[in-house]
Amino acid sequence: MFRRLFGGDDRKTEQPEEQPPIEDTATNAEHAPTAEQPRPQARLFASVDALDVEAQRIAEAEAAAARRREQSGLRRLFGGQERTEQEIQREVAKTTAAVQKTRSTGMFGRISDMFKVDQLITPELWEELEELMIAGDVGVDTTLTVIERIQTEVERNNIYKASDARALLKRELVQLLQVDQPQFSEQTTKPYVMLVIGVNGAGKTTLIAKLANRYKQEMGKDVLLGAADTFRAAAVEQLQTWAERIQVPVIAQGQGADPGAVAFDALQATNARNADVLIIDTAGRLQAKYNLMKELEKIKNIVSKRVPEAPHEVLLVIDATTGQNGISQAKAFMEAANVTHLALTKLDSSAKGGVAFAMVQEIKRPIKYIGTGEKLDDVAVFDPEAFVDALFED
Amino acid sequence: MFESLSDRLQNTFSRLGARGRLGEADVDEALKEVRRALLEADVNFKVVKDFVGRVREQAIGENITKSLSPAQMVVKIVNDELIHLLGDEAVPLASAQPSPTIILLVGLNGAGKTTMAGKLGLFLRKKHRNPLLVACDVYRPAAIKQLETLGKQIQVPVHSEGTQVSPVTIARNGIAEARKNGHGVVILDTAGRLQIDEALMQELEEIRAATNPHETLLVVDAMIGQESVRVAEEFNRRVPLSGFVMTKIDGDARGGAALSIRQVTGVPIKFLGTSEKVDGLQPFDPPRLASRILGMGDVLTLIERAEENIDKEEAAKMQKKMQKGKFDFEDFLSAMKQMRRLGPLQQILGMLPGMSQLKLDEHINEDDLKHIEAIIQSMTLEERRNPDIIKQSRKERIARGSGSELEDVNELLKQFREMQRMMKGMMGMMPGAGSGRPAPTNNKGGSGKKGKSKKKKARAPQLPGARPGMPGFGPQAGLGPNSSPSDIESMLRNMRKDQ
Numbered sequence: 001m002f003r004r005l006f007g008g009d010d011r012k013t014e015q016p017e018e019q020p021p022i023e024d025t026a027t028n029a030e031h032a033p034t035a036e037q038p039r040p041q042a043r044l045f046a047s048v049d050a051l052d053v054e055a056q057r058i059a060e061a062e063a064a065a066a067r068r069r070e071q072s073g074l075r076r077l078f079g080g081q082e083r084t085e086q087e088i089q090r091e092v093a094k095t096t097a098a099v100q101k102t103r104s105t106g107m108f109g110r111i112s113d114m115f116k117v118d119q120l121i122t123p124e125l126w127e128e129l130e131e132l133m134i135a136g137d138v139g140v141d142t143t144l145t146v147i148e149r150i151q152t153e154v155e156r157n158n159i160y161k162a163s164d165a166r167a168l169l170k171r172e173l174v175q176l177l178q179v180d181q182p183q184f185s186e187q188t189t190k191p192y193v194m195l196v197i198g199v200n201g202a203g204k205t206t207l208i209a210k211l212a213n214r215y216k217q218e219m220g221k222d223v224l225l226g227a228a229d230t231f232r233a234a235a236v237e238q239l240q241t242w243a244e245r246i247q248v249p250v251i252a253q254g255q256g257a258d259p260g261a262v263a264f265d266a267l268q269a270t271n272a273r274n275a276d277v278l279i280i281d282t283a284g285r286l287q288a289k290y291n292l293m294k295e296l297e298k299i300k301n302i303v304s305k306r307v308p309e310a311p312h313e314v315l316l317v318i319d320a321t322t323g324q325n326g327i328s329q330a331k332a333f334m335e336a337a338n339v340t341h342l343a344l345t346k347l348d349s350s351a352k353g354g355v356a357f358a359m360v361q362e363i364k365r366p367i368k369y370i371g372t373g374e375k376l377d378d379v380a381v382f383d384p385e386a387f388v389d390a391l392f393e394d
Numbered sequence: 395m396f397e398s399l400s401d402r403l404q405n406t407f408s409r410l411g412a413r414g415r416l417g418e419a420d421v422d423e424a425l426k427e428v429r430r431a432l433l434e435a436d437v438n439f440k441v442v443k444d445f446v447g448r449v450r451e452q453a454i455g456e457n458i459t460k461s462l463s464p465a466q467m468v469v470k471i472v473n474d475e476l477i478h479l480l481g482d483e484a485v486p487l488a489s490a491q492p493s494p495t496i497i498l499l500v501g502l503n504g505a506g507k508t509t510m511a512g513k514l515g516l517f518l519r520k521k522h523r524n525p526l527l528v529a530c531d532v533y534r535p536a537a538i539k540q541l542e543t544l545g546k547q548i549q550v551p552v553h554s555e556g557t558q559v560s561p562v563t564i565a566r567n568g569i570a571e572a573r574k575n576g577h578g579v580v581i582l583d584t585a586g587r588l589q590i591d592e593a594l595m596q597e598l599e600e601i602r603a604a605t606n607p608h609e610t611l612l613v614v615d616a617m618i619g620q621e622s623v624r625v626a627e628e629f630n631r632r633v634p635l636s637g638f639v640m641t642k643i644d645g646d647a648r649g650g651a652a653l654s655i656r657q658v659t660g661v662p663i664k665f666l667g668t669s670e671k672v673d674g675l676q677p678f679d680p681p682r683l684a685s686r687i688l689g690m691g692d693v694l695t696l697i698e699r700a701e702e703n704i705d706k707e708e709a710a711k712m713q714k715k716m717q718k719g720k721f722d723f724e725d726f727l728s729a730m731k732q733m734r735r736l737g738p739l740q741q742i743l744g745m746l747p748g749m750s751q752l753k754l755d756e757h758i759n760e761d762d763l764k765h766i767e768a769i770i771q772s773m774t775l776e777e778r779r780n781p782d783i784i785k786q787s788r789k790e791r792i793a794r795g796s797g798s799e800l801e802d803v804n805e806l807l808k809q810f811r812e813m814q815r816m817m818k819g820m821m822g823m824m825p826g827a828g829s830g831r832p833a834p835t836n837n838k839g840g841s842g843k844k845g846k847s848k849k850k851k852a853r854a855p856q857l858p859g860a861r862p863g864m865p866g867f868g869p870q871a872g873l874g875p876n877s878s879p880s881d882i883e884s885m886l887r888n889m890r891k892d893q
Contacts, residue, residue, distance in 0.1 A: 134620070135620050200670070201615060231670070232540070233541075235536075238537075241535030286646075287645065288644070289644075321502065321618050321619060323651070325436070325616075346502075346503065346588070349621070350621060354619075
């Protein structure tokens with residue numbers, strides 16, 4: 001009988017399902033989406049010719065290197081700002097280094113090896129591939145989907161060598177990570193307001209410090225932090241300690257304060273000081289907690305009311321060691337706060353962050369940053385091609 | 395989101411057709427589903443392989459009895475084996491003589507060590523073991539402050555020496571202080587570290603060598619994926635573990651890592667961290683964790699979630715009304731709202747053992763519920779409080795107002811009366827009024843009288859309840875008069891099996 005009392009999911013009734021986050025971006029000339037820079041046509045892994053894979057691979061590698069030199073994914077993400085050759089290379093090196101750790105021990109290293117051996121495609125190969133992907137937290141569903149797709153392609157194109165399937169796998173994996181997300185320009189949007197959210201212990205505060213540092217040091221922005229994690233013991237102090245190190249002001253009210261009020265204050269201060277970027281830290285919350293997710297909605301609404309179109313970026317932070325629960329996190333945070341981007345932290349660990357494939361697919365939002373260590377500059381802009389490319393580099 | 399293992403097995407076996415004995419083919423087909431369920435719960439794939447192998451041996455040749463369907467039998471074997479592997483009973487925390495007992499907490503960044511230190515501190519203080527917390531995390535900004543704040547909250551002293559002293563020295567001094575002041579237990583909170591960080595792992599070895607802990611507990615996040623095995627193996631190799639604790643179990647992660655870690659290290663699970671509050675600590679409970687890993691319903695989690703999210707006063711009021719059989723449409727609306735706080739309908743239902751097999755999707759769908767809500771909201775306050783006054787012309791008005799057919803309104807009223815009758819004989823569903831953080835009330839009842847004006851082809855809105863009541867809240871929970879014997883039978887079987 002009690003079942004009669006169960007209500008439906010009222011979140012659904014309150015929130016329209018499909019609500020593109022920053023729709024007006026496209027129509028607002030001022031906030032021209034930076035993601036619209038044309039992609040270089042030398043698409044990696046675009047076509048696979050069974051007889052010419054090796055030659056193509058070399059050409060690809062060269063094209064990729066050239067592309068990196070002249071463009072790299074960074075410009076797309078940092079508002080078309082010109083970056084020096086050095087900066088770009090450092091960036092790529094960082095991604096590569098972080099990923100290399102994954103490679104040497106992890107699944108991609110082995111997948112790479114597996115396909116390198118000049119063997120024929122056998123049922124065992126698929127099985128092994130499946131196992132490796134699952135071991136990398138890619139998840140059963142995604143793994144099976146990817147493998148099925150490659151199998152179809154392999155059949156259609158009469159591919160019989162394992163090494164040829166490799167390029168297909170790469171392409172497939174890159175595609176899984178590529179979703180278009182219009183975004184506000186960090187250069188021209190002022191103030192650029194970011195809301196950083198995630199479960200407990202994902203690494204939000206540390207990432208915020210890194211990003212603040214980056215905005216300040218590398219982009220010359222005037223950054224302000226909002227300490228809206230008023231719940232966890234000493235969370236405010238944690239942010240303040242970082243802020244002192246990087247010399248940016250923090251707006252805080254201390255533990256127990258209303259996070260919405262802190263966000264409001266921080267927005268006031270941002271306007272008063274004419275700051276360029278405001279990053280709001282929020283308390284970690286498990287997505288199953290109704291009240292806490294509602295609180296997040298409330299914080300977001302306060303921000304939107306104060307600054308039209310804000311928050312310009314809602315960054316969901318995910319620990320790379322997370323398993324399949326990542327998917328549930330993505331869904332729930334999407335529903336509560338309309339996530340615009342993901343950030344993958346602790347990628348310097350031995351974990352592969354494979355659940356990111358499923359998460360990106362689930363909410364159709366791209367990964368923007370990766371955290372690669374505990375130091376302030378251990379952050380890199382995520383680029384699907386560079387990422388998967390590095391995973392497969394010889 | 396999760397299809398429970400029982401559901402899947404049910405489907406598998408109905409596809410295979412019932413036979414007198416579980417043959418190899420049946421079992422292998424079923425084990426595919428078992429494998430998948432475990433992988434989705436983040437059990438490490440190697441551990442899954444071993445596990446499935448064990449279950450296979452036990453399952454093949456099992457006679458299908460009358461009391462259990464093949465699916466139920468496989469679930470039972472899987473569940474029993476899982477509980478067995480997780481550890482049949484809890485291993486208590488070490489107690490050293492002479493005191494102090496030294497507990498070293500280790501783990502990855504963000505696993506929840508500091509929070510766990512606070513929880514253990516409170517737990518031990520309540521046991522009169524006079525604990526001392528020692529802040530050895532000199533790396534993460536404000537980690538020491540966090541422990542000090544927690545210490546104040548739980549009234550347990552904290553030994554700290556700032557960030558300029560080596561953690562090894564702090565740990566040693568902390569223990570010396572504990573000896574001097576007669577503390578029974580010392581809890582060493584260390585910095586989070588990656589198991590591949592050579593320098594920090596070495597530091598951990600030094601801390602261990604300097605302190606000789608009686609308990610070295612690995613703190614693991616319930617959300618961790620396949621990597622759990624490597625993490626646990628490496629920590630265990632560097633600083634031999636005596637047990638581990640799993641945190642953030644109050645989320646919806648299935649926590650399969652518990653099985654992986656238990657398997658590769660052999661050390662027992664000692665505690666589960668539930669909630670962010672300092673008293674959110676539970677001794678390890680194998681059956682609960684097992685059914686959670688299998689996605690087979692976790693009534694305890696549901697109850698906890700209810701306790702956290704439901705407005706206690708409102709619930710108590712409602713309970714009283716129910717017991718008196720004075721349950722009106724106002725209360726019904728309010729109850730619907732309260733229930734929604736627990737999460738998406740399907741997820742809630744999934745937590746109730748046995749519910750999955752009732753094929754609820756066919757009976758409950760969220761649109762129907764909205765429809766019901768619309769009908770109720772088209773009633774006047776008086777009508778809601780006293781449904782008996784609703785006669786023909788009122789019914790017609792309500793039907794028009796809610797965009798439904800007259801028969802829908804009739805059906806709802808009929809079922810509601812039936813429900814009222816059953817109320818009297820039923821146990822309280824919600825945890826009795828107690829203390830806890832009060833949830834905001836938003837039960838104003840009659841907001842919005844418009845209802846849905848959208849004209850859609852009306853399907854009689856079935857009150858999702860022509861079937862048994864609250865299975866899982868104890869076998870004595872009310873069974874509706876409409877329950878068919880087979881439902882009740884299978885439900886009871888499930889409860890035996892799941893609990």
